[in-house]
Amino acid sequence: MATTLNDVARAAGVSRSTASRVLAGTKRNVDPALADRVFQASAELGYRTNAVARALRTQRTRMIGVVVPSLQNAYFANVVHSLSSEISDHGGGLLVAASEDQPEVERERLLGFRDSIVESLVVVPTSRVNSGPAINEVAESLPVVQLDRYADGVEAPYVGINNRLAVQLMVTHLRSRGYERLLFLGADEESSAGGERIEAFKVYKGSGDEIRVVPSFSVEAGRAAAIEIMEHSELPGAVVCSADVLAVGVFSTLQHQGVSIPEQVAVTGFDDTQLLELMTPALTTIRPPLPVMAKATIEALADLADGASRATVPAAAQRFDPGLITRFST
Amino acid sequence: MATTLNDVARAAGVSRSTASRVLAGTKRNVDPALADRVFQASAELGYRTNAVARALRTQRTRMIGVVVPSLQNAYFANVVHSLSSEISDHGGGLLVAASEDQPEVERERLLGFRDSIVESLVVVPTSRVNSGPAINEVAESLPVVQLDRYADGVEAPYVGINNRLAVQLMVTHLRSRGYERLLFLGADEESSAGGERIEAFKVYKGSGDEIRVVPSFSVEAGRAAAIEIMEHSELPGAVVCSADVLAVGVFSTLQHQGVSIPEQVAVTGFDDTQLLELMTPALTTIRPPLPVMAKATIEALADLADGASRATVPAAAQRFDPGLITRFST
DNA sequence: CTGAAAGCGCTTACAG
DNA sequence: CTGAAAGCGCTTACAG
Numbered sequence A, B: 001m002a003t004t005l006n007d008v009a010r011a012a013g014v015s016r017s018t019a020s021r022v023l024a025g026t027k028r029n030v031d032p033a034l035a036d037r038v039f040q041a042s043a044e045l046g047y048r049t050n051a052v053a054r055a056l057r058t059q060r061t062r063m064i065g066v067v068v069p070s071l072q073n074a075y076f077a078n079v080v081h082s083l084s085s086e087i088s089d090h091g092g093g094l095l096v097a098a099s100e101d102q103p104e105v106e107r108e109r110l111l112g113f114r115d116s117i118v119e120s121l122v123v124v125p126t127s128r129v130n131s132g133p134a135i136n137e138v139a140e141s142l143p144v145v146q147l148d149r150y151a152d153g154v155e156a157p158y159v160g161i162n163n164r165l166a167v168q169l170m171v172t173h174l175r176s177r178g179y180e181r182l183l184f185l186g187a188d189e190e191s192s193a194g195g196e197r198i199e200a201f202k203v204y205k206g207s208g209d210e211i212r213v214v215p216s217f218s219v220e221a222g223r224a225a226a227i228e229i230m231e232h233s234e235l236p237g238a239v240v241c242s243a244d245v246l247a248v249g250v251f252s253t254l255q256h257q258g259v260s261i262p263e264q265v266a267v268t269g270f271d272d273t274q275l276l277e278l279m280t281p282a283l284t285t286i287r288p289p290l291p292v293m294a295k296a297t298i299e300a301l302a303d304l305a306d307g308a309s310r311a312t313v314p315a316a317a318q319r320f321d322p323g324l325i326t327r328f329s330t
Numbered sequence C, D: 001c002t003g004a005a006a007g008c009g010c011t012t013a014c015a016g
Helices: A005-012 A016-024 A032-045 A051-058 A074-090 A103-114 A132-139 A163-176 A192-204 A219-231 A244-256 A274-278 A290-310 B005-012 B016-023 B032-045 B051-058 B074-090 B103-114 B132-139 B163-176 B192-204 B219-231 B244-256 B274-278 B290-310
Strands: A063-068 A093-098 A120-123 A144-147 A158-161 A182-187 A210-214 A238-241 A266-268 A285-287 A317-320 A323-325 B063-068 B093-098 B120-123 B144-147 B158-161 B182-187 B210-214 B238-241 B266-268 B285-287 B317-320 B323-325
Touching (some): A005 A016, A016 A032, A051 B051, A074 A093, A074 A290, A093 B074, A103 A120, A132 A144, A144 A290, A158 A192, A158 A290, A163 A192, A163 A285, A163 A323, A182 A192, A182 A244, A192 A210, A210 A219, A219 A238, A219 A244, A238 A244, A244 A274, A244 B274, A274 B244, A274 B274, A290 A317, B005 B016, B016 B032, B063 B074, B074 B093, B074 B244, B093 B103, B103 B120, B132 B144, B144 B290, B163 B192, B182 B192, B192 B210, B210 B219, B244 B266, B290 B317
Parallel strands (some): A063 A093, A063 A120, A144 A158, A182 A210, A182 A238, B063 B120, B120 B144, B144 B158, B158 B317, B182 B210, B182 B238, B238 B266
Antiparallel strands (some): A093 B093, B285 B323
C-alpha cells in the first residue's frame, strides 16, 4: 500500500542501499547527483520511512515508557512535561501510563511496557514498600530509573531532590521573616519523598515547633488538618506543608473560615505546582529543578543501556538542589 | 543477546511456527502436549516476544499518538487520562505530546508522530483557525480524530460535547435557583469549543444578562474579569464561566476581596476539573462525559483504519451530552 | 495438527 | 562511491 524504500530506489534508479544511505542520513558519502535523484523520488512518491522496520533493523525504538502515580496530579503532570520536552529534542517518544496510586496497577503498567516497543522506563514509584518487586522484575529486561521517589530494595538508579536542603531553605526563610511555632504537615510514609521531608524537618525543628503526620498527600487531608488547627486556642505561626496539595487544602479552608493569610498564619507549599497560583494570595513554595532532573533521568537511562554492554555501574542516586519561591503567603 | 522465538522453539523441540502459534495465542489448534513444552521452554528461558518484530510482521503497532495543547492543564490531563484507560484495556499504548498552545509546535509534534511508530492520532487542536493545515497533512498518512475541539477546514472526524445543551443546563439551573442578571464569561475564539459556548449563551440570554469575552482561557483572565466586575456599582447575580480556569480566577479573586459566594454572587465553572474542588465552597460546573468520548474516539480511529480498506465514510462529528454538577457555589 | 518457506521494510557489513 | 546480500524477529499462507 504505502510507498517503500524499494519504490523510491527504483524511481531514482539506484539500489536500495543507496536510497537508504541518503534518506537515513548515514555518514557515508553519496554522489550528490544520485542523492538528489533519491530526494526527488522520495518527495514525489511521498515516501515515509517505516519506523517499525527501521527499529527492528537498528534495534532502537527511542521510545521511553513513563509510569506515574497519576496524571491528574499537577506535580506529576509537570514531571511528565519536563521529560517530554527533554526527549522531544532527542528525537524520541514518551509512552505514558498512570498507576492510579495502586501498586497492582503499577505492576500491570510496568509489565505492559516491558512487553511493548518501549526500550527503557522511568517510574515514579507509588509506594516505597510495595513498588519494589515489580520494578525489579522489569529492570531485568529494561533500563529503568526511578524519578522523584524510590522504592525499597530496588537498585535501579534514582533521581530526586535534596529534601534536606528544601526543608532547610523553607525553615530559614520563615524564621527570617519572624515566624515562630511552625507546624510541619508531613504525609504518606509510603512515598520516599514524604518520609524524607519529615526526617528533614526533625533536623531543623525548634522547641516551639510541631510535626503532624496526615494520612495522605491530598487536598482533603489538608482541609482536615486546617479544621483541626482551628480547634486549638492558638494558631501556629506558619503551616509548613510537605506538598502543594496539602497547602491548598489548608489555605483554602483557613481562608474560608476568615483567617487571613499571611497576617494571622503563614502557609507554605512544596513542589511549585500551578495550583498555588490559583490561590489569592499565591503561596510560597519549594521548586524542584524539574528540567535538570529530567535531563539527568534520560542520561541515566542512556548510561544503563551502554552499561549493559560495557559492564559499567552507573551512579546509584543523584540529588538536585531545589529553590525557594517566595510569594505572598509568608 | 535476548532470547528469541528460535531459542524457545529449539528448546521445546518444535518448529518456530508452532512456537509462535502457541505463544501468540493464534486461533489455530496445537497439540496440548507440544503447547505445554513451548510454554515451559518459554518460561525457563524468560522469553519475551519482540514487539517490534511482531509489529513489522502484523503491520500493527497499537500505538496511538495524542497531541493536546498542554499537559499542565487539568482538563487536558483528564482527557489524556480517559484515553489512557480506554486503550489500556485494549492492549495498546499512548504516546503523548503537548503543543504548548502554539500551532507551530503542534505541527512539529504531529509530523513527529506521523514519522514514528504510531498508527493513529488524536488531536485536541490548539487553534481553530491555524491548526487545520498540519492536521490535514498528517491525516493523509494516518487515521486522525479531533477531540474536544476542531479546526476549520479539517475533514477528520470530531468528537465533542453538545455545548448548546451544556449552556442550557447551566442557565436553567441558575434561573431555577432565582439568579438573575447572569454574566457570561466567554473566551478564546481560537478554540472551537469556546466559540460554541458563546453562541450557545446568546440563545439562552435574557434581557438582564450580559456577555463578556476575555482574552484567554486562563486563571489570569478570570482574575482580571473579577476585578472589573467589582468596579461596577452592582454585582451580577451569577458569573457563568465557560471554563473552570476562568471560574477559579473569578472565584478566588472575589473571595479574597470579601465577596461571599454564593450569597452575593454565584460562580460556575465548565469542564469539571479537579481545580474546582480546591475552592471552598466547591463550584457548580458542567461535566463532559470523558470516558464515553474517549471510547467514541478510539472507535472512530478504528473505523477510519478499516475505512481505508473498505472505502467507508465514517461519521463526521459526534456530540455527547454533558451533565450538570451542582455544588455549593450556586 | 505441524513445519519449511516467504516476507514485513529497513540498514549495514562486505565486496567491488 | 555503489550494489547484492544478509538479517533484525516475528507471523502466516501453503503444503503435507
